[in-house]
Amino acid sequence: MAPLLELRRLSKRFGTFAAVDDLSLEIGSGEFLTFLGASGSGKTTTLRMIAGFESPTAGEIFMGGGSITALPPFKRDINTVFQHYALFPHMSVRENIGYGLRMRGVPAAERSTRVTHALHMVQLAELGDRSPRQLSGGQQQRVALARALVNRPRVLLLDEPLGALDLKLRKEMQLELKRLQTQLGITFVYVTHDQEEALTMSDRIALMRQGRIEQLGTPQDLYDRPRSRYVADFIGDTNLLSGTVVESGEGRVSLLIGDVRLIGVSDAPLEPGAEAWLSVRPEAIRVANAAGAGSPHTADGNGLNAKVSELVYAGSTVRLHAVLPSGQRLVAYAQVGASLEPGVEVQLTWPIERGRCVAE
Amino acid sequence: MSRSEGGRALRHTVLDVIRARPALRTALAAVVPVGFVTVLLFLPYLLLLVHSFWRLEGGAITHHFTLENYRRLFGTTLYPSTIWFSAGIAIRVTLLSLALAYPLAYVVAFKVKRHRKLMYMAVIIPLWVSYLVRAYAWKIILGQSGILNGLLEAAGLIDQPLTFLLYSRWAVILALTHIYTPFTLMPIYAVLEAIPPELKEASHDLYASRWQTFLRITLPLSLPGVLAGSTFAFVLSMGDFLAPQLLGGNDSALMVSNLVWSLFGVAYNWPLGAAVSVVVLLLTLGLLWLANKVETAMSYAGERADLAGQRVSVAEAARGRR
Numbered sequence: 041m042a043p044l045l046e047l048r049r050l051s052k053r054f055g056t057f058a059a060v061d062d063l064s065l066e067i068g069s070g071e072f073l074t075f076l077g078a079s080g081s082g083k084t085t086t087l088r089m090i091a092g093f094e095s096p097t098a099g100e101i102f103m104g105g106g107s108i109t110a111l112p113p114f115k116r117d118i119n120t121v122f123q124h125y126a127l128f129p130h131m132s133v134r135e136n137i138g139y140g141l142r143m144r145g146v147p148a149a150e151r152s153t154r155v156t157h158a159l160h161m162v163q164l165a166e167l168g169d170r171s172p173r174q175l176s177g178g179q180q181q182r183v184a185l186a187r188a189l190v191n192r193p194r195v196l197l198l199d200e201p202l203g204a205l206d207l208k209l210r211k212e213m214q215l216e217l218k219r220l221q222t223q224l225g226i227t228f229v230y231v232t233h234d235q236e237e238a239l240t241m242s243d244r245i246a247l248m249r250q251g252r253i254e255q256l257g258t259p260q261d262l263y264d265r266p267r268s269r270y271v272a273d274f275i276g277d278t279n280l281l282s283g284t285v286v287e288s289g290e291g292r293v294s295l296l297i298g299d300v301r302l303i304g305v306s307d308a309p310l311e312p313g314a315e316a317w318l319s320v321r322p323e324a325i326r327v328a329n330a331a332g333a334g335s336p337h338t339a340d341g342n343g344l345n346a347k348v349s350e351l352v353y354a355g356s357t358v359r360l361h362a363v364l365p366s367g368q369r370l371v372a373y374a375q376v377g378a379s380l381e382p383g384v385e386v387q388l389t390w391p392i393e394r395g396r397c398v399a400e
Numbered sequence: 401m402s403r404s405e406g407g408r409a410l411r412h413t414v415l416d417v418i419r420a421r422p423a424l425r426t427a428l429a430a431v432v433p434v435g436f437v438t439v440l441l442f443l444p445y446l447l448l449l450v451h452s453f454w455r456l457e458g459g460a461i462t463h464h465f466t467l468e469n470y471r472r473l474f475g476t477t478l479y480p481s482t483i484w485f486s487a488g489i490a491i492r493v494t495l496l497s498l499a500l501a502y503p504l505a506y507v508v509a510f511k512v513k514r515h516r517k518l519m520y521m522a523v524i525i526p527l528w529v530s531y532l533v534r535a536y537a538w539k540i541i542l543g544q545s546g547i548l549n550g551l552l553e554a555a556g557l558i559d560q561p562l563t564f565l566l567y568s569r570w571a572v573i574l575a576l577t578h579i580y581t582p583f584t585l586m587p588i589y590a591v592l593e594a595i596p597p598e599l600k601e602a603s604h605d606l607y608a609s610r611w612q613t614f615l616r617i618t619l620p621l622s623l624p625g626v627l628a629g630s631t632f633a634f635v636l637s638m639g640d641f642l643a644p645q646l647l648g649g650n651d652s653a654l655m656v657s658n659l660v661w662s663l664f665g666v667a668y669n670w671p672l673g674a675a676v677s678v679v680v681l682l683l684t685l686g687l688l689w690l691a692n693k694v695e696t697a698m699s700y701a702g703e704r705a706d707l708a709g710q711r712v713s714v715a716e717a718a719r720g721r722r
Contacts, residue, residue, distance in 0.1 A: 093601050113604040120605045126598040130620050139616075140606035187606070 050099035061251035077248030298366025303341030304397035591625030
C-alpha cells in the first residue's frame with residue numbers, strides 16, 4: 041500500500057544550524073508514528089514542516105501521492121494539536137471547536153451537530169459555552185483535540201500535547217489518545233521527548249538525534265534491538281558495559297570488558313578493536329549468590345561476577361546495584377527476601393540474546 | 401553633653417519610633433505622593449469647580465453662588481458648538497491616527513524580524529521632539545512660501561502659492577494627527593506583540609487564510625489596544641490648544657481650549673471659563689469611563705494574563721526547538 045505521508049530528503053537549516061538533516065520517512069494510513077528525541081533533535085521542526093508552519097530548506101513532502109511542500113497550512117488536510125493548546129481566548133469552547141468547519145464553509149446546522157459530537161467524544165459535553173480560560177489544563181487539552189479532530193483530517197499532528205499535564209492525567213490521556221486514534225483510524229504523527237509515552241502509544245517510533253532518524257521501528261524493535269548505544273540508552277533503563285570488540289560474525293560479537301570476555305548479539309558486524317558497548321536490560325539479569333560456587337556461566341560469555349554495592353527496595357522487587365572488578369556498575373532486579381546484602385559476591389547471568397552489542 | 405550630640409540622640413529616638421511602627425512608616429511614605437496629588441491636582445480642580453459657581457460683577461469676581469455661568473454656556477450656541485466642533489476635529493484626528501498607527505504597529509510587531517526595537521523607537525521618537533517644534537514644522541511645510549508650495553512650483557504644477565494649505569482646519573487635523581499618532585500606536589503595538597504566534601498558526605492550521613486570520617483572531621484580540629489608543633488620540637487632541645492657535649484658520653482657530661484661554665485671559669471672565677472647563681472635563685471623564693467599561697466588557701482582562709503566560713511558554717518552546 042502506498043504511504044499516506046512521505047518525507048523525502050527533508051532538511052531545514054536555521055543559519056548554519058541543521059535542525060533537520062536529510063530526513064526521509066514514509067508514514068502509512070492509520071498509523072501512529074512518534075518522533076521521539078531530546079530537545080533540539082529536530083522532531084518539532086519536522087512536525088512544523090509537515091503542518092506547513094516552516095518551509096523546508098530542501099526536500100519534499102508528499103501526501104496521498106501529491107506534493108504538499110509548497111502549500112500553506114490552511115490548504116493542507118492536516119490538523120495540529122499544539123503544545124500549549126493555542127485555544128482562541130475570545131471564543132467559547134464551541135466556537136473554538138467549530139472554527140475549522142466555519143472556515144471551510146460547513147453550514148451552521150451541520151457544524152453544530154459535529155461540534156456537539158466532538159464535545160461528546162472528548163467528554164466535555166457540558167462545557168461547550170465556557171470560555172477556554174475557565175477550563176483546567178486537561179480540559180483545554182481535550183478542547184484542542186476536539187478542535188482538530190472535528191475536521192476529520194487525514195493526518196493529525198500532536199506536538200508534545202501532554203507535556204503540561206501532571207503524571208496521572210498524562211497516563212489517562214495517553215490511553216484516551218490511543219483509543220481515539222484506533223477508533224477513528226486517523227494517522228497520528230506525535231512528537232514527544234518522553235520515551236515511555238512513545239513506547240505506550242506508537243505503532244512505530246522514529247528516534248531523532250541531531251536532525252536525523254537514529255532508528256526507526258516498532259517500540260519493541262527499539263527496546264529489544266537497539267542499533268546504537270544512543271538508542272539503547274535513550275529507550276528504557278539499561279546497563280551499558282563498555283569494552284573492545286574481539287571478534288564478530290554471524291550475528292554474534294565478542295567483547296572484552298575489563299578482563300572478561302562477553303558475547304552479545306548484533307544485527308551489524310562490528311570491527312575488531314573498535315569500541316563498543318554491551319547493553320543488558322536490568323530485568324533480563326538473573327541474580328544468584330556466588331558464595332562458594334564456581335562461575336560456570338561466565339565462560340559462556342553471558343554472565344559476570346560482581347559485588348553488591350547497594351540494595352534499593354522498590355515494592356515488588358529490589359533494585360540491586362553491583363560493581364564489577366573493573367569498576368563498572370550494573371543494575372539488576374532481585375527478589376524481595378533474597379539473602380543479599382551490600383558486600384556480598386553475586387553471579388549475574390542473562391540469556392545470550394538479551395545482551396545487545398552496539399557501537400556509538 | 402554637647403548640642404550636636406543631643407541632636408543626634410533625638411534623631412535616633414525619632415527614627416526608632418518610626419521604625420517600630422509600620423503604620424506610621426506607611427503614612428509617612430504616603431504623605432509626599434498624596435500631598436503632591438492633592439496640591440497639584442485636586443485643589444486646582446476644586447478651585448475650578450468653585451469658580452464656575454461664582455459671579456463676575458463689574459470686572460471683579462464675587463463669591464456668590466450662581467448657576468448663571470452654566471445658564472449662559474448652554475443658552476448660546478457658541479459654547480456647545482465650539483465643544484462640538486472640537487469633538488469633530490478630535491474624531492477626525494482619531495480616525496486618521498488609527499489608520500496610520502494600526503498598519504504601522506502591525507508591520508513593526510509581525511513583519512519586522514530584525515531591529516524591531518529600533519523600528520519601534522523610530523516610530524516613537526517624534527515624542528521626544530518638543531511639541532512646539534513639531535507644530536511649527538507644519539507652518540514651515542504648509543506656509544505660502546513653505547516647502548510644499550516651493551516643491552509644487554518647482555514642479556510647475558502651480559503658478560501661485562496655494563493659500564488654503566495653512567490656517568485651515570485640515571492643517572490643524574494634520575498637525576494633531578502627526579503629534580498624537582505615536583500615542584495611538586503604543587498601546588496597539590503592545591497588544592499586538594502580546595498575541596502568541598501560536599494562535600495565528602492554529603488559525604492557519606484550521607483552514608483560515610491570512611486575511612480571515614486577521615479578521616477573526618488578530619483584530620479582535622487587538623481591540624483593547626485600539627480602544628486605548630483611540631482614547632488617547634481623542635482626549636489629547638480634543639483638549640489641544642497650540643495647534644489651532646498656530647495653524648488654524650478663521651473657521652478653526654477656536655477649539656474649546658482656545659475658548660477657555662481667551663475667557664480666562666482676554667475676557668477676564670474666570671467664572672465662565674471655569675464653567676466651560678468643567679463641562680469639557682466632565683465630558684472627557686465620561687468618555688474615559690465609557691472606554692474603560694467597553695474594555696472590561698470585551699472581557700479579555702483575564703485572558704491577557706493567560707496570553708502573556710502562553711507567550712512565555714511559546715518563547716521557551718522556541719528556544720528548546722533551536
